[in-house]
Amino acid sequence: MLGxxxxxxxxxxxxxxxxxxxxxxxxxxxxxxKIHKSDRPDYPPRPVMSATKTVGYGLGKMLKNRxxxxxxxxxxxxxxxxxxxxxKQSKYADKNxxxxxxxxxxxxxxxxxxxDLILDHMYPKCPSICENNSRNKLCENxxxxxxxAALLRVAMGAPLASVIPDIFMAHLxxxxxxxxxxxxxxxxxRFVDDTFVLLEPATEVADVLKILNNxxxxxxxxxxxxxxxxLSFLNAQVIRPDIxxxxxxxxxxxxxxxxxxxxxxPKHLQADVVYQVNCIHYGHTYIRHTTRQPIRRLLExxxxxxxxxxxxxxxxxxxxxPIRSKRNRRHQPYPSLNELRxxxxxQQRTNQSDxxxxxxxxxxxxxxxxxxxxxxxxxxxxxxxxxxxxxxxGFTILSHEKHQYxxxxxxxxxxxxxxxxxxxxxxxVPLILFPGGILK
Numbered sequence: 001m002l003g004x005x006x007x008x009x010x011x012x013x014x015x016x017x018x019x020x021x022x023x024x025x026x027x028x029x030x031x032x033x034k035i036h037k038s039d040r041p042d043y044p045p046r047p048v049m050s051a052t053k054t055v056g057y058g059l060g061k062m063l064k065n066r067x068x069x070x071x072x073x074x075x076x077x078x079x080x081x082x083x084x085x086x087x088k089q090s091k092y093a094d095k096n097x098x099x100x101x102x103x104x105x106x107x108x109x110x111x112x113x114x115x116d117l118i119l120d121h122m123y124p125k126c127p128s129i130c131e132n133n134s135r136n137k138l139c140e141n142x143x144x145x146x147x148x149a150a151l152l153r154v155a156m157g158a159p160l161a162s163v164i165p166d167i168f169m170a171h172l173x174x175x176x177x178x179x180x181x182x183x184x185x186x187x188x189x190r191f192v193d194d195t196f197v198l199l200e201p202a203t204e205v206a207d208v209l210k211i212l213n214n215x216x217x218x219x220x221x222x223x224x225x226x227x228x229x230x231l232s233f234l235n236a237q238v239i240r241p242d243i244x245x246x247x248x249x250x251x252x253x254x255x256x257x258x259x260x261x262x263x264x265x266p267k268h269l270q271a272d273v274v275y276q277v278n279c280i281h282y283g284h285t286y287i288r289h290t291t292r293q294p295i296r297r298l299l300e301x302x303x304x305x306x307x308x309x310x311x312x313x314x315x316x317x318x319x320x321x322p323i324r325s326k327r328n329r330r331h332q333p334y335p336s337l338n339e340l341r342x343x344x345x346x347q348q349r350t351n352q353s354d355x356x357x358x359x360x361x362x363x364x365x366x367x368x369x370x371x372x373x374x375x376x377x378x379x380x381x382x383x384x385x386x387x388x389x390x391x392x393x394g395f396t397i398l399s400h401e402k403h404q405y406x407x408x409x410x411x412x413x414x415x416x417x418x419x420x421x422x423x424x425x426x427x428x429v430p431l432i433l434f435p436g437g438i439l440k
Contacts, residue, residue: 011062019059023271023292027054028263049157053271060159067163070121073170075177075188080234083189083196087238092186095198097226097240098205099233100212102193102219105165106156110218114168165192172215179211189233196233267397268295274398274411276418277301277379281388286379286422289411291404294395301379303392378424 006016031045051057077083102108169190180188184203189196199208205223212221224231229240274289277298290297299305379390398414401407415423 015062015065019062021055021058023053024055024057025053025269027051030263047156051158057159064159064163067118067160067167070118071163071166071170073173073190075173075190076166076170077189077191079191080236083191083234084236086189087187087196090187090198092198093240095186096201096203097231097238098197098199098208099224099231100195100197100209100221101223102169102221105169105193105219106161108218108220109165109168110216111164113216114164114171117171118167162192169193172212172219176211176215180208183207183211191234194233196231196238267395268298269293270397270400272402272407273400274407274414275395276398276414276420277395278391279382279388279422280391281386284382284388284422285418285420287398287411287414287418287420288423289407291407294397298392298395301377301390302383303390307393378422382422 002011002016002019005011006013011019028050029047030050031047033043033045051060077086169192173188173190177185177188184200185197185208186200187196187198197208199205205225209221209223213219226240231238271293272291273294274287275294275297277286278284288297382388383390399410401410
């Protein structure tokens, strides 16, 4: 489908490359404790889904870029500073202050309703049968949605997690603003699910709340009145009668600062890395970068599959924040090698290559097994000419980088620093300036 969209000009080449899935992995679900709810002794978790490098992650990022204009609204504020600038210019300083909040917006936003709203905005005059065959097929798939789609919700952590609620809330504000103004609302400032409102003193807050809650059955609003001419909103506190704004104390640090909330990823399943493989006999090294998982490259070099069927003993992970101490890492089950995706082109190239069978003893089980060494790689040539063995299980990851050009620069610096004997390629890109120095 993406190929047809690119061919017909419906999406650009950049959008196609972004939406095309490559090296996907299952999503991870974890929970962040709501430490700000001190009244709850159990600290309920907030479910977050890590969708990085999943099948639909790139497609979600592409759709997020296309749907940015639907998020815009004259009543939306970008951050605390934008809110302060707007509220100081308000002409209704003598009005009552009320804040409204949507209960669990991300898990209750009507997904089917919002998708129909997006389609109506993007294709207001789309006929029932499109002249474009691929778009017609896509529309037919959209029309075949059944009632179970009404049960779907947006997962926090997905690329569209912030877009879908913003589009729905922007539509809610535009649709109800005439009724709200007739009810006595003068100013309406929204940030995601929190809204700051200035309304007439004679206006009943219950009437405004009834209008909001009647918009859609899945959305329920709560409100908070001002106390002693003060009301907190975002990280600021608004004080009447002069609409003076004072910034609140700094919010508590994120939970990730103190806890490692994500499971470690085995080093042979990480992607966008510069890796190093050593020869057991003379310590000759080979350094190369790959945007795929290292397990795929090592198997193409001739590594035995039996080594990667069990979790590796040396698992390298990336941690953020001030966490420095090593923890007992627990390996989660990952797909077997037979379930890993491999394109037909790579399979055909591997089958037609000039392969040589070697017999190697597994150090864990003392069993002998055959290795298929690819003679078209520099590692394969080294093994075939010398009969040496490579330390496949002990390969190391030197650096990580998602940007492809920066990854090539890091590979070049690693080659210059370690001077690998087995490398045919001595540099990836010309080095102009690198202030961080050479990797060692």
